[in-house]
Amino acid sequence: MNYKHLLVKIIRITFLPLFILFSLTGIALANSANAHAVLKRKLTPELMGNAISITGKVVDEKTGEPLPGVTIKVKGTTIATVTNANGMYTINAPNAEAVLAFSFLGFEQQEKPVGNDKVINIALKASQSSLNEVVVVGYGTQKRQYVTGAVASANLNAFRDAPNTNVAQNLQGTVPGLNVGPVTTSGSTPTITIRGQNTISGNKNVLIILDGVQYNNSLSSINPDDIASIDILKDASSTAVYGAQAANGVILITSRKGANNSKPRINISTSYATETPAGNTHPMERDEYLEHVRNLYYTKAFLAPDYTTPDPSFNLALYVDHTQRDANNNLVPTDFNWYKAGTKTGFINDNQVSVSGGGEKVNYLISAAYTNQAGYIIYDLFKRKNLRTNLEIQPKSWLKLGVQAFGSFVNNDGAEPSLTDLFQMGPLNTPYNADGSLNPYPMATNQTNPFLASNVSDFERHNYLFANLFAQIDFPFLKGLSYRLNFGNNARSDEHYFASQYGAGLTGSAYKNNEQYYDYTLDNILTYNKSFKKHSITATLLYGAVERKDDYTGASANGFTGLTLGYNNLGQGTNEFATSNAWSEQLNYQMARINYAYNGRYLLTATVRRDGYSGFAANNKYATFPSASLGWVFSDEPFVHLPWLDNGKLRASYGVSGNQTARYYSLDQVSTQTAYVFGDGGTTQYGQYVSTLANPNLKWERTFELNFGLDFSLFKGRLSGSLDYYDRHTKDLLFSVQIPTITGFTAINTNVGEISNKGVEISLSSKNIARKDFGWNTTFAFSKNVNKIMSLLGTGDLVSSNLFIGQSINAVYGYRTNGIYQVGETPPSGYYTGNLRIVDNNGDGKINTDDRTILGSADPAYRFSVLNTFTYKNLSLSAFINSVQGGSNGYLGSNSPSQQLTDNSVRWNSMSGIDFWNPGNPNGKYPMYINSPTIAPTQYFSRSFVRLQDVTLSYKINNSFTKRIGIQNLTVFASGKNLHTWTKWQGWDPEIANGGLTINGRPLLKTYSFGLNLTL
CATH class of the missing domain: 2.60.40.1120 (Carboxypeptidase-like, regulatory domain)
Incomplete structure (x- = not known):
């Protein structure tokens, strides 16, 4: 890695020279203003x-x-x-x-x-940039100055007015090391990872803690406006308090609460946003489609030998699908836009109201919200109703009781048309018969009309209930000793009822599925705080248990003579089916942690946690996860005389965290297969067999992590930030190993190998200008992670699983290509004009699988983001840029559309604007051919991008009228999301899975929002 080249590239992209120049200018202006203020006349008490x-x-x-x-x-x-x-x-x-x-x-x-x-x-x-802010660290809070692990706090205020229906969207690109993907469907939760991928087959999910309790439901159930803070635990030292489930990192979400001794405070906010695709990806329209068909038939439509001169005798109508011709064998005049018919401008309507306040011994917050989102694809619907109550009472000076509870009721009714089919249907076909009814098969194939999928009865509801009841006793007989009991309850009910007259080969199908999920968490937390002379100690003991259980029942039927009652009378179906499933799992754990500080400058945190999980093998039900970390506030040392240094702290930590196996992973697993046929022409019967061998010694994955960090604040708070370097190794990877079938089994789940993740994270915040009426703040985040497989089975690479020693888990393994075989060339045996030219990588004169090589990785080389916030009196403007960069051979994505002359490739439509090769376009990027090659390689391209992700302009209305009618705050705002992306990637958005020139991708949505916030 050429770090000098990397640094230069970052500087160019982020305009760091201007950043530094304006920062220094702002500091000088502020110092000048402070000096001027000193000269002002002071008003003394005698003049009062x-x-x-x-x-x-x-x-x-x-x-x-x-x-x-x-x-x-x-x-x-x-x-x-x-x-x-x-x-x-x-x-x-x-x-x-x-x-x-x-x-x-x-x-x-x-x-x-x-x-x-x-x-x-x-x-x-x-203050977000202060080392003294209070952060949540797991089973308690701590001043940032005393934090010794890698703990980051998300800047939620900058994105409060962004058009986000999921709280995770507020985190995208904002915290170094926290990687949040995009959202392309209404109300969905993006992918979330912290510091790379630690596992192959184990749990990849980040642990979510809501108000101190594990939250195992969807983040789409949480109202973003109810959230007060989000803290991210990144290193093993800080995550060790959550032991066996924390190897992928921890996100701590804290909801808002009322304030004691404050008048009732009413907050109201409402916004409306529109959604359209951020790109211009769409299928071909009539003229482009017909030209595309002509090029597929280039040997007939153009004259030899170069096939660039049109053949006047070629009649295109004779080569298209017969449904696209009239009775006289002429092309029908139709130019129907299937994609436009299946899409529309989406919207988000968000409404929030809350009341908070408190007296001397009570504080409360009550909130309600309604979110209504309709996506760009028709019937991509999401509606959410939220109710929350947070209440704390203190009946005695030593006793505090409280509840944090919410209900979320989600409506996902409606089924989308098939986006793939919307692209494939030809523009010369229409979805309707002459009488206006839907034509099930618009083309001469068994491919169904995409609108059959949306012309259904679909009822889908998800109801979430969460309540954390707690009691805290501050023992009066021993000052500093407290006991807290958390009893968290988390429930979900899912109902999905569906009926389609077109299902089961147009015979009709329907089903009713019901699922009930519940878990509880019971935590007993004993904390002791003691300060004496120069010593400060906080000790925490924990004993807790978690139980989760799920129950599923489904019933379905097909072959209906009529669906008048839809899914409410499955008995009308000719064929009826019933399924059911249930599971439960239990965890218990103990944890001890001690935080020690000497003279407020020498810091120690030591933690040990023991976890037990019912899903692990008989010989390894329990595991222990220790950690330790040190901190040194060097800015408080008498020998440090740096007038520009406000605060400075060095951190070092080492710890172990775990990752639990999937449920029943250590046991014999039973599969089904066709087993018997009774008599000639008899029905086939299914039998069960044990496919996976039990492993009583299966144990926990363990992640060992070393972290070094620096936190600092300079120039009286003008510049602050943090720097972290980590070295993480995950061992005993959970993996399904294939074994010879002669054993009677096909696989055994076991522990193998080791994965390494190393990286660096930088966060900087600066107050560039801090004047009375004008301010400019900048936050910069940078992260780099290098993922590498250190060992596997001991037998080298697992090529069939795309796993290679010394390479990333997401290594890209394939063929190098060098253009396309042109007309007049003589390709090697098995290859034809229009095929991709594969590089003979090993130089043996043959093109075969031995020519495959590591092309790079799907992992990014680095990520960065820049947030600029400008304020002028009551006006505020923020702009957020987010970027993922691949460097020379990173962040690669598959993007290899190709076209071969077949009945379906002529019949089906495709994506518009693809640079396909043809004799008239010899420099085309993507292959088009008549004969299929022996090997059709996948092409990979960089997905690097820089995105103007969020912009918000707000104005606070503050005048005598608003004060007179009791308005504390009235702010109007306009915001935009995903406004522009700079990238060389082609097709759908580079950050989206299947995001290339494919017909089964989805668009990233550009959103414009308008709204107001009112406080009474």
Whole structure:
């Protein structure tokens, strides 16, 4: 890897020189402004006249906890005070025009005019760039200054107004090391990975913790507006508290809550967004399609020897499907756009309302939301209703009780037409008969009309219920000792009812499927906090259990004489079927953790967790996962005299986390196959057989990770960030090994091999300009991960599984190509004009499978993102750029459309604008041929892109009228998503699976949104 070349490329792309220039300019301007402020005349108490006594309370906006030690100043004077241990304060203001300024290390400064208020309560927002913000670290919280693991906090505020229906969309590209894919269907959850792929056959899912409890349902059930913060645990030291399920990283989601001693606060927001494809991918229309058919028949439509001069005797109508000709064998005049008929402009309508507040011993938040999304493909529908209640009460000074509960009710009614068929149907055909009814077979094949799939009765509902009940006791007889009981309940019911008169070969089909899922988590957490002299200790003990169970029942039928009752009377079907399934699994675990700090500068965290899981083999039900990490706040050392250094901390950690097997993976597995035929012409009977051999010694995958990190803040908070380097090795990989069938089995699940992930992550935040009326902030994120298979079975590469020692799990293995065989060339035996020319890679004079080689990897070389936020008075503009780069041979994707002259290739339509080869287009990129080659290689191309992903413009309306009618905040906004992508990739979006020049891809959607936020 040429790191110098890589650095230059990053600098060019992100305009770093301008970034540095404007940062330094902003720092100079701010320092100048500060110097000017010192020269201003100070108002002393003697000049005050009739003072106004103001009281109030200051709390943390995220947690609602009181903040002691907050400084409150009367702006422009020397009058100041600080909050007490309960966050309370009293201050004398000179008059009603005075302005109070609230400041606290680790939080953003806030100003409040006195006006006619005698009580002013303030909720301070934690500074995202501060080392002193409070973060969730698993079974507790911790000041960032004392965090010794790789823990990142997502910047949710920058994307609050983005048109996202799933909370994971707010994370895309924002946190280095956290990789979130795109969304192409309504309400769906994107793929999420942290620090590369650690497993081959094991669980690949990131562990989601919601309000301290494991959440195993879809993130699409959660209302993004209910979320207060998201923290990401990336290294083994920080994830070790979750042991056996944490090898893929942990995402901690904390919902919003009310604040004690605050008046009821009503928040209302509404927005409307439109959705259209971000690209211009569509099928060929009539003229292009007919020209394409002509080129397929180039040996007949054009004259030899070069086949570039049209043959005047060629009648194209004789070579198309007979459904595309009239009675006189002329082409029908039809030019029907199937794709346009199956798509429309989509929309998202999002509405939120919440009420929060609290008294001295109670705080509450009640919210409701309704989201209605219709995607670009017709009947791609998603509707969600959310209700949430978060309540905390403190009946005694030593006792706190609470509940965090929500219900989510999702409607996915409706079935899409087949997008593949919408592309394949020819523009000379239509979906309708002469009487206006749907024609089941528009072309002379058994390929059905794509609108049969959407002309159905489809009822699909998903209901989610979640409740975490907790009680916390702060023992009065031993200060610092507390006990917390969490009882989390998580349930889901799925109903999918379907009926189609066109199903089962047009005989009609219907089904009713019901599934019930439930899990509970019971955690007992004992915490002890003690500070004495220069020592600070926090010890945590955990004992917990999880149980999950699922029950499924399905009934179906086909062969209906009539579907008047649809799926509500399956007994009308000729053939009836019933299926059922159920499973359960249990986990229990214990964890001990100690956090120690000496003099606030020397830090230690040590954790050990023991997990047991019912799904593992008899000899390995339990496993232990230890970790340790160190931190050094070097900026607090007396010998460090750097006036530009605010905070600096070095971190080092090492730990082990686990990955559990699939359910029943260690047991004998039974499959079915055709077994008996009773008599000549008799029916075939199925039998069962044991296909997979049990393995009583199957054990947990283990991930060992070493992490080094640096956190810093410079120039009085002007520039802050973090740098992490990690080296991660996953051993005892869960893998299904094929064994000789002479044993009576086909496979055994066992532990083999090792995978390595190494990488670097950089996060920078700068306050480029910080003036009274104008501000400009920038956040830059960069990550690089190198994935490598270190060992497998001990027998070398597993070519059939595409696994190679020393290469990425996602290595691309195939043939190199060098153009296309032209008219007049003599291709080697087995190859013809129009075929791709395969490179004889080993130089043996033959083209065969021995010429395959490693072409590169589907993994990115690196990722980066840049967020710029500009504020001018009440106007705010943010722009977010996200990018994935492949370097010289990374982030490769299959993109190899080809056309061979067959009945179907003539009959079927294809994607518009593909640069197919033909004699008149000898430099065409993709092959088109009459005869199929012996080997038809796949072509791979870079998917590198830079995307203008999110832009939001907002304006806060703040005038005397809004104040007079009691409006605390009224903000209107406009936002756009996926506005433009710079890439050389062709076809669908480069970030989407099947995203090339294929007819079975889906478009990335460009979204424009308008809305308002109101606080009363």
